[in-house]
Structure formats: structure tokens, C-alpha cells
Amino acid sequence: MVAIYGPMEVQRQTKELIDRAYIEVIYKPRSGIASPADKEKEKYIKNCVEAAILSTLHPRTEISIVVQVLNEDGSIVSTAVNAACLALIDAGIPMKNMIAATTIAYLDGDLILDPTEKEEKESSSIFTFAIHSQSDGTLAVRTKGFFSEDEFNHASEASQGACERVFSFLRRSLEKKYAE
Amino acid sequence: MEAFRRLYPSEFYRKFLVHDIRPDGRALYKIRKTTISVGSVSSADGSAFVKIGNTSMVAGISVELGSVPIPAKGEEMPPDGHVVVNLELLPLCSAKYKPGKPSEDAQVMGEYLNDIAKTLIDFSSIAIKQKSETEQGEQKAKWVWFLNTSIYCINHDGNIFDASLIALIAALKDVKLPVIEFGEDGEVFAGEEKFSLKLLHVPTSLTFGIIDDYILADPTSEEETLFNGTITVISNDKDQFCGLYKTGGTPLSQESLRECMDRAKTRGVHVRSLISKKLDQTDPKQRKNLMSP
Numbered sequence: 001m002v003a004i005y006g007p008m009e010v011q012r013q014t015k016e017l018i019d020r021a022y023i024e025v026i027y028k029p030r031s032g033i034a035s036p037a038d039k040e041k042e043k044y045i046k047n048c049v050e051a052a053i054l055s056t057l058h059p060r061t062e063i064s065i066v067v068q069v070l071n072e073d074g075s076i077v078s079t080a081v082n083a084a085c086l087a088l089i090d091a092g093i094p095m096k097n098m099i100a101a102t103t104i105a106y107l108d109g110d111l112i113l114d115p116t117e118k119e120e121k122e123s124s125s126i127f128t129f130a131i132h133s134q135s136d137g138t139l140a141v142r143t144k145g146f147f148s149e150d151e152f153n154h155a156s157e158a159s160q161g162a163c164e165r166v167f168s169f170l171r172r173s174l175e176k177k178y179a180e
Numbered sequence: 181m182e183a184f185r186r187l188y189p190s191e192f193y194r195k196f197l198v199h200d201i202r203p204d205g206r207a208l209y210k211i212r213k214t215t216i217s218v219g220s221v222s223s224a225d226g227s228a229f230v231k232i233g234n235t236s237m238v239a240g241i242s243v244e245l246g247s248v249p250i251p252a253k254g255e256e257m258p259p260d261g262h263v264v265v266n267l268e269l270l271p272l273c274s275a276k277y278k279p280g281k282p283s284e285d286a287q288v289m290g291e292y293l294n295d296i297a298k299t300l301i302d303f304s305s306i307a308i309k310q311k312s313e314t315e316q317g318e319q320k321a322k323w324v325w326f327l328n329t330s331i332y333c334i335n336h337d338g339n340i341f342d343a344s345l346i347a348l349i350a351a352l353k354d355v356k357l358p359v360i361e362f363g364e365d366g367e368v369f370a371g372e373e374k375f376s377l378k379l380l381h382v383p384t385s386l387t388f389g390i391i392d393d394y395i396l397a398d399p400t401s402e403e404e405t406l407f408n409g410t411i412t413v414i415s416n417d418k419d420q421f422c423g424l425y426k427t428g429g430t431p432l433s434q435e436s437l438r439e440c441m442d443r444a445k446t447r448g449v450h451v452r453s454l455i456s457k458k459l460d461q462t463d464p465k466q467r468k469n470l471m472s473p
């Protein structure tokens with residue numbers, strides 16, 4: 001679940017930026033406190049959405065994106081990015097374009113999309129790709145495990161198709177909500 | 181000119197980039213001079229000092245034994261050893277970092293280094309042979325290796341991650357572990373014989389930054405402030421990639437990513453030969469005993 005707060009007054013004065021909004025992502029795991037691994041996820045999510053938000057429209061403010069994990073069964077980071085994109089649109093934060101992310105894993109040489117936690121544990125490599133709706137090309141990617149150049153290229157191509165599906169899902173959800 | 185550089189850094193840089201060159205005279209893909217020195221920290225069991233241009237990192241490894249409880253039957257046995265990496269980015273190295281809790285950079289890069297560190301050593305091959313089980317019946321706990329690595333930045337002039345990874349690998353190759361022997365009452369002490377670690381693979385990385393449509397390899401800290409995105413590619417000697425992190429706001433095409441991956445591979449070959457040359461040169465030194473007072 002993703003909650004958006006903002007644009008609001010900056011909580012920590014040192015973070016205030018004079019020409020744009022300061023975007024903060026807080027990732028909260030299901031139980032326990034955030035670990036450095038969660039910090040890495042926060043940075044990835046922030047990188048994905050930062051480019052899409054028109055932060056220069058709200059200088060000296062903060063936009064806070066809080067990601068709360070309710071249930072974890074694989075592909076958590078790409079789910080968080082997609083949820084964050086929808087939440088930002090729902091909050092009315094001005095955005096240039098939409099972001100979609102997918103997770104791809106290689107398990108025994110086979111490419112699988114959107115792996116579960118069990119599949120992730122057994123796979124030789126996991127990729128999380130993010131692209132934005134206005135151009136082809138990879139916006140952000142993070143990997144775990146070992147892979148060859150070919151595997152990476154196949155995964156990258158597969159992610160383009162998969163992200164298109166995510167975009168149509170995002171559009172359908174928004175149309176449903178605003179049709180009333 | 182200096183005033184222009186300070187007041188309008190992006191414009192200053194763009195004037196150079198148009199001619200495919202950077203203010204320090206490097207071509208867009210040229211990497212700064214890299215030097216490695218091992219065994220410089222005598223109080224550590226393994227150490228390395230790496231410089232890429234002006235960026236300097238020191239890695240020190242201290243080898244310890246820990247007692248880990250053996251879980252009940254049916255559960256997985258805990259691993260025979262751990263490499264724990266702690267990356268410290270102190271105010272010493274750059275004005276960016278304030279004292280207090282670790283910065284975001286340190287935590288995120290530390291996380292990447294830990295992910296790599298987990299894959300480097302096969303601890304089961306150097307597992308400590310425990311005291312024979314028949315004497316004591318059920319074994320409650322076993323001794324495992326802990327290789328605590330601290331990587332400190334001495335000077336931050338961009339591209340900390342590449343230098344940290346080289347320092348980690350060189351320090352691990354420098355470490356000499358003692359053969360562990362057990363006394364009569366079960367106390368543990370380090371024998372005289374020492375052995376080196378054999379790494380499962382040797383990863384190296386290359387970090388790039390993106391300004392507009394230009395991709396620059398091995399950025400300085402001044403360049404890092406101007407980037408819209410960074411890419412770090414980690415490749416190893418087994419012709420595999422073990423990490424690719426692209427952050428930031430500009431999407432990259434397949435060809436650009438492929439180009440970065442190729443350059444990272446070439447860089448890897450160069451760095452690995454540097455590390456082996458350095459390790460061959462260093463004389464084997466006396467190391468302190470694990471349990472000595």
C-alpha cells in the first residue's frame with residue numbers, strides 16, 4: 001500500500017530545495033524496522049518516480065511517498081513502483097508521464113515474469129526494470145545474481161512488453177475510478 | 181573562467197562535452213589512473229589501499245571466529261562463514277557527509293557490496309573441522325569464520341563504488357587465515373600454518389554517469405553533481421555479469437546499455453591484471469595470531 005503526503009512543508013529543514021519539491025520515499029517492511037536493503041529499495045523507487053514528477057512546480061515543499069508492505073510474495077519492488085505511480089496520480093501530483101516496473105527472473109535457464117518469493121529464491125538472477133510511458137528504453141534497473149549479456153538483453157526486451165501491460169492496467173484502473 | 185565554472189557548472193561542462201572531451205582532458209570513456217597497494221595496514225589480517233585518480237579507499241579485514249548455535253534437526257545448517265562489509269563514508273572524505281548515522285549513499289553502496297561479498301567465498305571448503313562429535317554427543321554449536329571488512333573513504337573524488345569493490349577484492353586476496361586447532365579442553369587456538377582465500381570469482385565494476393545524451397565513464401565528484409543518472413555494471417572473470425544498477429531520470433536505449441557492458445568487461449580485464457600483479461609483488465608478511473594476547 002502506498003500513501004502520498006504533499007506537497008507539504010518540508011519536515012527536515014536541511015532537505016529543503018529552493019527550486020523544486022523534495023521527494024522522499026519511506027519503505028516500511030511488514031514487520032521490524034527498515035534495514036539497509038530496504039534503504040536500497042527506497043532509493044530505487046525514488047529514482048523511478050523522481051523523473052516523472054514535475055517537482056519544479058512546487059518549490060520548497062516535500063512530497064512524501066510511504067510504501068507499506070502488507071504481504072510479500074516476490075516482485076515486491078516493481079509492485080511498489082507501480083503502486084507509487086498510481087498513488088501519485090490519485091493524489092493529483094503533477095506528472096510528466098507514468099512509470100511501470102516489472103520483475104523478471106531466470107530460473108533454470110527459463111525467463112519468468114513476475115516471480116513469486118519461492119521462485120525468486122531459486123532463480124539464478126532477478127532483474128527489476130522500470131520504463132516510462134513516453135519512450136522506449138530503460139529508465140531504471142537493478143539486478144541480483146549472475147547473468148550473461150544475452151540474458152540481460154532478453155530480459156530487457158521482455159520487460160518492454162510486460163510494462164505495456166502494466167500501463168494498460170494502470171489506465172483501466174484510473175478510467176474506472178474517474179468514470180463515476 | 182573559474183567563476184563561470186562555479187556559477188554555471190552545467191553550461192561549463194556542456195561546452196566541453198560538445199567536443200567529446202571533459203575539463204580534465206579525458207575522453208568521455210577514459211578512466212583515471214588506478215593504483216592498488218596491499219598489506220599496508222599491519223594491524224589488519226588483510227588490507228588494501230586503492231586510488232582511482234584522487235579517490236582513495238582503504239579496506240581492512242579482521243578475521244574472527246564466532247560460535248553459532250546449531251539448529252534443531254531438520255532445519256538448515258548455518259553457513260560456515262560470513263563476509264560482512266561495512267562501508268564508511270565519513271565527513272573526512274567529503275563535505276557531503278555529516279557526522280551521525282550512515283548516509284544513504286553508504287547504506288545503499290554497502291548493500292551492493294554485501295550482495296557481492298556473499299557470493300565470493302565457498303566457506304564449506306574451508307569450514308572449521310569441529311571437535312569430534314562422539315566425545316560430546318550432540319553438538320550444540322559450531323565455530324564459523326567471520327571476515328569483518330571495513331572500507332573507509334579517505335578522499336571522495338567521485339566513483340566510490342568502483343574503488344570500494346577493488347579494495348574489497350584485493351583485501352580478501354591479501355588475507356591469510358590460520359589453520360584452527362583444538363586444545364584438550366576444547367579451547368580454540370590458531371595454528372602456525374596459514375592459507376590464503378580462494379575466491380569463487382573476481383568481480384570488478386565500472387560506473388558511468390549520464391548528462392543529457394552523453395555517457396561519461398568514471399566520474400569525478402564535480403561531474404557527479406551534474407548527472408541525471410548513473411549506471412554501474414559489475415562483471416567478473418567468468419564472463420558473467422553480477423550486477424547492473426541504473427538509476428536516474430533519463431531512459432537509456434539497449435545499444436547504450438550494451439556499450440556500457442562491453443566497456444565494463446574491458447575494464448575488468450585491466451583491473452584483474454593489476455590486482456594479480458600487485459599480489460605477486462608483495463612479500464608474505466608475518467600476521468598476528470588470531471588468539472594472541
